[in-house]
Amino acid sequence: MTAERRAPMLPFKLIYSEAYYLPIGEHVFPSEKYRRVRDRLISAGIADANDFLEPQPASDQEILLVHTPEYVQKLTSGTLSPREEMEMEIPYSRDLVEAFWLAAGGSILAARQSLSDRISISIGGGFHHAFPDHGEGFCMIQDVAVAIRRMQREEKIRTAMTLDCDVHQGNGTAVIFAGNRPVSVPQPSVAGLRQHHTRPGRMRGGSTGDVFTISLHQHNNYPLWKPPSSIDVDLPDGLGDGDYLAWLDSALSSGLRQFKPDLLCYVAGADPYREDQLGGLGLTIEGLKRRDEMVFRVAHARNIPVMVTFAGGYAVNVEDTVTIHCNTVIAAKEVFGVS
Ligand SMILES: [Zn+2]
Numbered sequence: 001m002t003a004e005r006r007a008p009m010l011p012f013k014l015i016y017s018e019a020y021y022l023p024i025g026e027h028v029f030p031s032e033k034y035r036r037v038r039d040r041l042i043s044a045g046i047a048d049a050n051d052f053l054e055p056q057p058a059s060d061q062e063i064l065l066v067h068t069p070e071y072v073q074k075l076t077s078g079t080l081s082p083r084e085e086m087e088m089e090i091p092y093s094r095d096l097v098e099a100f101w102l103a104a105g106g107s108i109l110a111a112r113q114s115l116s117d118r119i120s121i122s123i124g125g126g127f128h129h130a131f132p133d134h135g136e137g138f139c140m141i142q143d144v145a146v147a148i149r150r151m152q153r154e155e156k157i158r159t160a161m162t163l164d165c166d167v168h169q170g171n172g173t174a175v176i177f178a179g180n181r182p183v184s185v186p187q188p189s190v191a192g193l194r195q196h197h198t199r200p201g202r203m204r205g206g207s208t209g210d211v212f213t214i215s216l217h218q219h220n221n222y223p224l225w226k227p228p229s230s231i232d233v234d235l236p237d238g239l240g241d242g243d244y245l246a247w248l249d250s251a252l253s254s255g256l257r258q259f260k261p262d263l264l265c266y267v268a269g270a271d272p273y274r275e276d277q278l279g280g281l282g283l284t285i286e287g288l289k290r291r292d293e294m295v296f297r298v299a300h301a302r303n304i305p306v307m308v309t310f311a312g313g314y315a316v317n318v319e320d321t322v323t324i325h326c327n328t329v330i331a332a333k334e335v336f337g338v339s
Contacts, residue, residue: 159259
């Protein structure tokens with residue numbers, strides 16, 4: 001193929017495999033979005049085949065850096081209880097296990113690439129509702145956590161920060177990285193911010209260890225129990241672009257004042273979109289792109305490597321979800337394309 005001989009179009013790598021597809025049948029989670037994002041990026045001339053790297057599945061040993069042996073054993077032997085399977089909200093199969101091991105391998109590769117290329121985007125991953133010992137909310141394996149622990153194990157990084165902008169709180173991430181070192185409750189520069197909040201959100205500070213977790217999410221949404229992240233921003237229903245971006249700016253600035261990460265793991269959920277079926281925030285497609293640009297500009301300016309995963313996205317029109325995810329790649333190209 002002539003495309004194989006062309007120079008890459010992006011100054012970073014996209015991590016993707018056809019096998020990212022989750023075999024879950026008819027489901028609100030549009031698993032075909034991964035392939036659609038890849039196809040759109042190529043057909044729109046944003047990327048070509050040379051911009052993509054194919055990941056290998058994570059090994060069981062890598063999965064065990066985050067998950068308990070009992071849980072991994074249940075997954076690999078197909079012995080989840082009916083209740084455990086119900087809680088995961090996706091139908092168990094061996095193929096699904098393989099897809100999640102591959103998602104974790106994709107995030108490991110994205111983390112590794114980001115350390116050399118400044119940024120890398122996995123066209124998948126971001127399964128932030130997976131806990132060490134069980135899965136929840138369409139998530140079996142916490143791929144981002146596996147990638148962080150793998151990079152730490154290799155001593156490629158010492159610390160990491162997760163920035164979770166999915167509309168749902170990153171409960172699995174919060175539990176996995178719950179540290180015992182208290183941090184001061186963040187005092188973000190929200191004095192001016194609050195003035196244009198008719199229904200202010202709320203920022204809470206928790207604790208942290210070697211991984212600092214930030215989650216911006218809709219308060220009145222799954223999960224009901226929100227275990228404390230290092231910073232949680234509980235956003236009110238219907239919050240629009242301007243207020244959202246102000247909260248994001250505050251949370252990120254506050255986090256980076258308290259913590260110096262060797263790697264930023266950006267969970268770029270598409271579900272804060274105002275037409276999302278499982279979300280209740282009011283962001284526009286343009287607002288979501290500005291969100292991505294803000295995160296990338298901060299990371300670029302501070303020289304912090306960024307790995308990106310896609311997480312949720314349940315727009316009424318799946319093409320909108322695809323657009324939002326493609327815009328994340330375009331935003332990265334715009335910010336990291338200039339040195
Ligand atoms: Zn979500």
